[in-house]
Amino acid sequence: MPHTRPHSLRSMRRRARGLALVACVACSMAVALPARAGALAFDSFGQFSFHEAGSQAQGCQPADAAGDFCIPSSGTPTAFLDAPAWTFAAGPAGAVLTVIDVFLGADRFEVFDFGVSIGITSALVAGAAPDCGDDPLVCLATPGMSQGSFALGAGGHSITIVALQSDGSGSAYLQVTGQSGAVAEPASAALLLAGLAAAASLRRRSAGRAGGVA
16 A cells, blocks of 8 residues: 555645745845934934044934933934934935034034935134034024035935044034935845745645645
């Protein structure tokens, strides 16, 4: 009498292969996708910290453990930024990124999007060092404070900032205005589609083998 493999055993093996496939796709997605950085909220001032000229800006503690302790605004509502890069997605009309120095006006910044320079905040006034306090809106209206507004197109953006000139350390603000929009993740979508296709192929092969068993 010919030996017949039990259907329950075949079913268990098919399930195991399916679980292994899902795990493989999940691992691939974890490796292929970059880690998410700090997502910026639209129409809100976020505070960052910096050190000597040439250093990259960080967030503020406790939001960013690598950043400095910052003094929050005593007027306009603000928030501490977490670790850079600071990311956001602009809608079809794009967005505007504003960067403004606060406290003593002795600092100037270069702004980068995905590592490419998009501009430098306004030049410092020789012999002048205005002190606008801790409120970003007040500082925006104070002559001599280094500031800049940068128009950005639709889609995803990843912002980093370098202190171009600095009196040693301090903090400043950035703000994104405009309309937010969703950012597609091509790598994630491609991996998901590949996983679904592989799972469908596995089901078809399993069904074919099951149909061939008398």
